[in-house]
Amino acid sequence: MWVSARKKEVVFEMTDEQMNPSMGPFTNRVSRKEQRMKARRRNMKIFSLCFAALAAAVTLTAIAAAGPDVAKQRVAISMKDLANGTFVLTPLQSGTLKRDSGTVRLVYTDEPAVMRNGQEVIIYRSTYTFKGKRGNLSIRERSEWVAVSNENAPGFDFRPSVGIGTWKVVGGTGSYARIAGGGRSAHAGMGAKWLARQEGFLTLR
Secondary structure (H helix, E strand, O other): OOOOOOOOOOOOOOOHHHHOOOOOHHHHHHHHHHHHHHHHHHHHHHHHHHHHHHHHHHHHHHHHHHHHHHHOEEEEEEEEOOOOOEEEEEEOOOOOOOOEEEEEEEEEEEOOOEEEOOEEEEEEEEEEEEEEOOEEEEEEEEEEEEEOOOOOOOOOOOOOEEEEEEEEEEEEOHHHOOEEEEEEEEEEEOOOOEEEEEEEEEEEO
């Protein structure tokens, strides 16, 4: 009796891990580590870009905020004597305007007195025109005055008084042709002797 034996072919399929011992679970771990490192580098790049953009925005904001202040120049205008008034303009910080001096002309109107906690307050609206060596400058002021004595100033029909006010530029020529701004003022009126000082910020328009 003949027995026919069939030859069985057994095919062994080797995985990549079997063919290359360097691959396998360790390779998967390395791959995951590389992915994490790439993700970390990518996040760092994104963070750096965001930080740079934020720094640029802060810088631009600071420049924009400082811009108007850089153009401002603090000044003081001192005056004395009503009859033959004179003035001196003094820059209190560096800027466009330089020291100037000359004569001053005053035009004013007074309003009805008001009472504040029993104290009489007199309100004046004044326009000063300063004629200096560098041009003319006109300012408009509103001031409030209170008496500091029971007696009239010698030769005048009013009592010595002090006043405070606010002012702004309303016109100019020469070096003051394009000047704008304003500030606050203080006065001491003693009759023939009269002192005033305006301080504020002026800008070139």
